[in-house]
Ligand SMILES: CC(=O)N[C@H]1[C@@H](OP(=O)(O)OP(=O)(O)OC[C@H]2O[C@@H](n3ccc(=O)[nH]c3=O)[C@H](O)[C@@H]2O)O[C@H](CO)[C@@H](O)[C@@H]1O
């Protein structure tokens with residue numbers, strides 16, 4: 001059990017954005033596609049999910065060396081196993097590990113996917129795409145298994161019924177070493193996916209992106225090693241931005257990934273954020289949180305992961321904020337926790353309505369039901385009276401590098417208790 005204790009604070013100073021979890025994990029899975037060395041820089045080593053993933057690639061037979069919390073080298077000294085024996089917590093990325101093992105070695109067995117509990121999180125599209133490439137997929141207890149036909153996966157047309165991030169990534173990974181051409185129709189084109197494609201191209205993969213229409217992958221015989229810099233975490237950037245406005249702070253967010261956040265920035269500007277562009281940093285000079293009305297969707301729309309953070313904004317606004325999560329309908333469990341802090345809400349169909357009272361919140365014992373929920377509660381804790389204690393704070397550690405330390409560096413009263 002871990003706790004994050006937060007007291008009312010005004011954020012002030014400079015904060016650096018770390019490498020993105022949702023990119024780094026995909027790149028770690030892609031490192032399984034080659035026997036050569038893969039080096040990742042700007043790598044968010046302290047993240048719990050990154051540590052689990054490194055444990056998984058090591059369990060498969062890779063060796064890793066991690067330096068300064070920002071640099072990792074992944075090498076292969078012995079034959080890679082096709083079975084990932086794993087007893088601890090699982091992550092959503094095991095689906096991509098399965099794809100990588102199957103396309104390179106012809107078969108794989110991985111723990112069923114974990115990740116945030118966001119309501120139903122099916123993996124039928126991953127099964128569908130592997131089957132389209134000729135594989136057989138089945139479950140064995142807590143494991144998901146896959147076997148390619150003799151001769152390996154065979155390129156095919158994969159039609160995604162919805163722009164799934166993970167399924168797009170898995171199809172790309174599988175296509176790199178499949179025979180012939182794989183086309184992924186209706187893909188999700190997100191910054192993290194473009195980052196994965198960029199690394200795979202450096203490894204020798206032949207991938208063409210035809211906008212939101214389709215991605216074409218010409219399978220190759222083998223992939224080589226490479227060095228690649230993980231992109232900045234757009235979720236972390238938004239979290240600090242929202243926290244700075246909520247607390248009337250004065251913060252410079254260094255390494256701000258502007259191009260990845262255009263739509264969210266437009267919403268926050270019109271909802272009262274006082275923000276200024278300074279080359280690669282963003283400067284927040286406080287502002288006032290006005291009510292927001294947003295729905296989530298594929299990029300460049302608002303990512304589902306952002307909406308709990310925007311709910312914290314809504315809690316600080318005076319009036320009704322409305323959130324509809326089209327990606328993960330009903331990802332509103334955090335609202336019950338915010339209610340303990342005095343945030344009134346109701347669920348109308350698929351919509352969360354927050355009755356913001358201008359941030360008149362009280363400190364409380366609340367629970368981080370998932371990663372972004374935990375971060376959103378911490379932001380509420382910065383404006384609430386007295387002390388807020390967030391249990392299951394490890395959830396935050398899954399995806400934010402040194403969250404409590406960065407809060408303290410910004411002048412906040414925040415303490416991590418293991
Ligand atoms: C590690 C990582 O990068 N996680 C991100 C990834 O998750 P993830 O890749 O799991 O999310 P998807 O984009 O696949 O999910 C979008 C929707 O598709 C549904 N679906 C997905 C796969 C499937 O096989 N069948 C199916 O029905 C999901 O239940 C969800 O309703 O993208 C989500 C946004 O899209 C983000 O919130 C997650 O932070």
Ligand SMILES: C=C(OP(=O)(O)O)C(=O)O
Pocket residue numbers: 021022092114115116117305371372399
């Ligand atoms: C939902 C998230 O991640 P995962 O898919 O790893 O659970 C997230 O990053 O907010």
